[in-house]
Amino acid sequence: MDERGLHQLIGTIIDPERLEDDCAVIPCGDRLMVASTDMLHETTDFPIGMTGWQMGWMATAVTLSDVASMGAAPGEVLLAVGLDTPERLRGIMEGARDCCTRFGAELVGGDLDAHQELTIVSTGLGLVAPEHLVRRRGARPGDVIAVTGPLGEAEAALAGYDRHVKELLEPQPRVREGQALGRAGVSGMMDISDGLALSLHDLLAVNDCGFAVDTARLPLPAGVPEDEGRELALYGGGDFELLFTAPPDILPVPGVEAHVIGEVIPERTVLADGEPLERRGYLHEWKG
Template sequence: MTEKKVSAIGERALISRLSEIFKAPAGKGGKQEKGKEESPEGKKESPQELLVGPGSDDCAVLDLNGEDCLVVTTDMLHRTTDFPEGMTPWQIGWMSAAVNLSDIASMGARPTGLLVAIGMPADTEISFFEELAKGIQACAEFCETPVIGGDLDTHEELTITGTALGRVKKNQLLRRSGAKPGDLVCVTGHTGSAGAALEVLQSKHGGIGRKKASESLIKSLLEPVPRTHEAQKLAASGAVTSMMDTSDGLAMSLHDLAKVSRVGFKIRENSLPILQEVRDFASSPEKGPENGPEKLLELALYTGGDFELLFTITPERLKKVQNICKLSVIGECTKYEEGIVLESVDGRIQPVEQRGYQQLKAESS
């Protein structure tokens, strides 16, 4: 009997299996049993109870035995699969920090530190390494947090693993759970920008080139901005019922949020915040007959790289939230049985597929 490979089930199914293996013992929640462990001085250590374990949210959450909790996340990036061709070492560093700090933002937390482990070929130029480090530092400074440590090693391929820490009051912690039917669905910034930028950079024919994309569109892919400042204000508002980031694509994020909150979503196509430049890119006839409305939806729903916040709010607090940050209301929560659907401009209803960016994709059957 042939042993099944991880490529047969894909990233999310693999994470689900790992979550079962790594979950805390029943009834303990990761907390030390009373009297079981003591410090060398004979004093009992304060337990750091596991509030949120692996698999259900963007970060794990530990109880700090006060009004705050600690959120922790880690992410690994590789030169060949995660950094588009043409990225500068500074941009590689920025993105390596941003992917982790965006997860901290998704929980409504304030970043408190970033650790970075870097594996690189032995012949890496010192100037490349220093510029990469400056990019990491710049992103950390933007998010008002320090780089507090890490590790260095040689590796066949440039590989960067970041671990970010954050702190948030327990009563302000935002999770993927909490949305309920009737809540409004919101997203910060724009959707589909990074996907369009990636296609521009990867295009080698038909006259499509970087010169035809604005610098700001290219930067949306190569220098994604973690929404840490907006997230902390949203958490403090008390209006947000659930939240996560959209780095894997809007559609995939909607499915992840729906699964944990046990709600459905009705998304309005004409409310999706898409830049005019992306609309023009999707509809340009020079890019082939496959372009048009379907191409635009593909970019807006199913491409990753937009490090925006997807969140739900109670309708009566919409004005309060609109004063906090730039956002778009793209739909509302429905009953879980109604699924996730998109309402087109002419009123047609179509399902939103569960697909988007995944590092490890399941093989087609």
């Protein structure tokens, strides 16, 4: 059983449409509030050697990336930290604060307790005008499929390509790009922190169409052999780029680096170079 499978259980308890996007959407006056929560554990999410500052930065960036994927402007971030040793707190909080400052959010509070394993839970809030909200559902046949930057860089760092270590340890959520794409009228969007292939299957689950990508058009990690880079770009996690669909005539969007990698097709399938693309990427799994 993996985390996507458990969503089916959650969908029997709350409205399953609430589970379709990177954030919950809540009416807030004449705008919409988006809200996301992410949990990171040291043994599964923080590579060995990360500083406390980088852990705080990453925990915040994960949540701000979700807010960006909805086309929203970030507002507030709350951080709950389960500490194994209290000496680590300052670095974590300073990293979270600095990430908020860099991307226009504010760290406003959270919670503390004692854990055997360092655990950080980040909650992010953002606001967006209803006409600029972008959901995962909305792709239409004939739309192009695009991403905002190179894929596979974080995974390349884990594979020993040290030139990509900063992308792994200090990810940059595409906050400005998400808002620009929302204003431009893209039809669907999500972040791809769990890998491109898995993200395309996530889009398939909520749309009445399919997705066909041309792997020759993927923006690959620099300095990695092409075949290995293509594998990392398809299945590697931790990139925090945005994956979006859009009518071809709205591109390019000013100020947004966009790489067109395929097109939306009528058939409900995910294809790479004309063949079915394996549903594989970064997933939390339970054995047995």
